[in-house]
Amino acid sequence: MFYRRLFDFPTRGPRGPFSELDRLRRQVEQWHGALSEGALPMLAAGVFPLTNVTEDNDNYYVRAELPGIKSDDLDIQVTAKGISISGERKIPVEGNSVKYHRREREAGKFSRSINLADAIDVDKVDAKLKDGILTLTIPKAEISKPKQIKVQ
Amino acid sequence: MTDSQAKEIQVKPKHEVMSPAEQTTPGLVFTPSVDIFENERELTLLADLPGVTPENLTIDLRENTLTLTGEVEPFERADEEDVLIEYEIGKYYRQFSLSNVIDQSKIDAKLTDGVLRLTLPKVEEAKPRKIEVRT
Numbered sequence: 001m002f003y004r005r006l007f008d009f010p011t012r013g014p015r016g017p018f019s020e021l022d023r024l025r026r027q028v029e030q031w032h033g034a035l036s037e038g039a040l041p042m043l044a045a046g047v048f049p050l051t052n053v054t055e056d057n058d059n060y061y062v063r064a065e066l067p068g069i070k071s072d073d074l075d076i077q078v079t080a081k082g083i084s085i086s087g088e089r090k091i092p093v094e095g096n097s098v099k100y101h102r103r104e105r106e107a108g109k110f111s112r113s114i115n116l117a118d119a120i121d122v123d124k125v126d127a128k129l130k131d132g133i134l135t136l137t138i139p140k141a142e143i144s145k146p147k148q149i150k151v152q
Numbered sequence: 153m154t155d156s157q158a159k160e161i162q163v164k165p166k167h168e169v170m171s172p173a174e175q176t177t178p179g180l181v182f183t184p185s186v187d188i189f190e191n192e193r194e195l196t197l198l199a200d201l202p203g204v205t206p207e208n209l210t211i212d213l214r215e216n217t218l219t220l221t222g223e224v225e226p227f228e229r230a231d232e233e234d235v236l237i238e239y240e241i242g243k244y245y246r247q248f249s250l251s252n253v254i255d256q257s258k259i260d261a262k263l264t265d266g267v268l269r270l271t272l273p274k275v276e277e278a279k280p281r282k283i284e285v286r287t
Contacts, residue, residue, distance in 0.1 A: 067265065132267065
């Protein structure tokens with residue numbers, strides 16, 4: 001199944017030719033993690049919301065899918081070591097006379113914290129919630145930014 | 153649901169569509185989570201489509217088949233490096249069969265905060281009516 005995907009979809013995206021391999025590697029790691037629990041703490045966390053963290057030279061970017069959550073229902077805390085996101089997803093009751101055919105969406109509380117490797121600038125963290133996606137832009141502290149050193 | 157308010161939300165990995173044969177563009181395709189319920193007047197469908205904007209959502213109805221397709225534009229920039237990746241980004245696709253009691257001309261769709269609310273009113277004949285018995 002995944003072999004076919006490898007060859008069916010040549011990647012021409014901006015992320016380069018290895019992104020498909022990255023995905024394959026993650027999938028294998030996931031299966032591996034499922035077999036031997038605890039072997040991969042990163043994926044074994046399994047805490048809502050699932051979060052993607054990326055970085056460039058200046059910032060960390062934390063993204064999570066939170067459909068239907070209002071900014072009032074979210075609580076974001078920043079410490080020098082990392083961030084924590086908590087909140088509650090509410091699904092309003094749709095009247096008494098309704099009959100459900102499918103019920104796959106879940107409501108409930110959630111809480112998640114993420115530690116970041118480099119020191120961050122706590123005062124300049126920016127949070128955006130748009131179309132059900134939370135994006136945190138976390139600037140790295142000056143001391144943890146890479147610096148180029150000229151040889152005299 | 154008052155009893156579910158206190159419980160913790162369980163993590164649910166995105167469900168990938170297993171027959172991507174119909175897709176013409178490369179990329180991943182996921183099945184959105186939905187709630188479907190009805191009352192006497194209408195059928196309502198709620199779908200979680202995080203990252204989909206109203207312009208990128210296609211709702212297609214033909215011959216009683218309702219098709220939802222949501223495109224998600226990648227929001228990561230090319231120069232960002234992965235630190236921790238727990239979910240993948242891709243399209244959303246799901247099909248539903250509707251019975252013909254739906255009034256197809258009065259369907260209403262609303263997309264807010266990544267949640268689609270589709271209201272499908274029932275046709276007049278299908279609504280329950282009390283029939284008076286006369287003597």
